[in-house]
Amino acid sequence: AQKVTQAQTEISVVEKEDVTLDCVYETRDTTYYLFWYKQPPSGELVFLIRRNSFDEQNEISGRYSWNFQKSTSSFNFTITASQVVDSAVYFCALSEALGSSNTGKLIFGQGTTLQVKP
Amino acid sequence: DAMVIQNPRYQVTQFGKPVTLSCSQTLNHNVMYWYQQKSSQAPKLLFHYYDKDFNNEADTPDNFQSRRPNTSFCFLDIRSPGLGDAAMYLCATSRVTAVNTEAFFGQGTRLTVV
Numbered sequence: 001a002q003k004v005t006q007a008q009t010e011i012s013v014v015e016k017e018d019v020t021l022d023c024v025y026e027t028r029d030t031t032y033y034l035f036w037y038k039q040p041p042s043g044e045l046v047f048l049i050r051r052n053s054f055d056e057q058n059e060i061s062g063r064y065s066w067n068f069q070k071s072t073s074s075f076n077f078t079i080t081a082s083q084v085v086d087s088a089v090y091f092c093a094l095s096e097a098l099g100s101s102n103t104g105k106l107i108f109g110q111g112t113t114l115q116v117k118p
Numbered sequence: 119d120a121m122v123i124q125n126p127r128y129q130v131t132q133f134g135k136p137v138t139l140s141c142s143q144t145l146n147h148n149v150m151y152w153y154q155q156k157s158s159q160a161p162k163l164l165f166h167y168y169d170k171d172f173n174n175e176a177d178t179p180d181n182f183q184s185r186r187p188n189t190s191f192c193f194l195d196i197r198s199p200g201l202g203d204a205a206m207y208l209c210a211t212s213r214v215t216a217v218n219t220e221a222f223f224g225q226g227t228r229l230t231v232v
Binding site: 035037042043044045046047050052091103104105106108109110111 | 149151153159160161162163166168173206208210212214217219220221222223224225226228
């Protein structure tokens with residue numbers, strides 16, 4: 001069965017601190033996709049990154065970086081020099097990608113609420 | 119410009135009174151999803167349309183139905199809303215082929231049942 005675990009329910013940091021959000025996943029598929037979404041108080045889920053299971057390269061986008069390690073089934077997200085505008089709920093998600101079960105549906109973790117204080 | 123549009127943003131309905139939420143997309147994606155998100159919880163998939171094929175999740179109550187009259191529009195019908203159906207309802211789309219795109223979400227409709 002597929003499952004995504006975000007063990008950190010809430011994290012509070014002071015502006016300019018670095019913060020890492022953890023994500024651990026379970027799947028029996030060899031081909032799958034991993035995602036991070038940001039949900040600000042307005043409610044819309046904003047796409048941040050997609051990673052397929054064959055691409056273990058880490059990625060950096062501005063202050064955001066992602067570390068994908070298949071050996072530990074983890075896909076962690078780091079925000080460098082956090083800002084107040086980063087305050088939101090962050091969801092890690094998984095979707096399978098092969099065969100008749102390929103629907104693109106997302107299995108979400110429980111989310112991590114990040115509060116960045118000025 | 120918004121690519122997945124949900125209307126209305128806020129909906130108040132009476133207990134037991136049918137309500138319909140709407141979603142439209144300009145992305146021409148083949149798959150449309152409806153997720154339910156209750157307070158402080160993760161979004162939970164209710165059902166999705168893969169082109170015209172409707173796919174219900176096993177634990178989605180019969181009270182929830184959906185229609186997709188064409189590629190661009192999808193509706194969520196709640197036949198007899200209960201207090202427990204108060205939630206944010208999120209519509210999403212993606213292109214699912216040999217390589218999947220990410221899902222694009224609308225701004226959601228926050229449903230209140232009184």
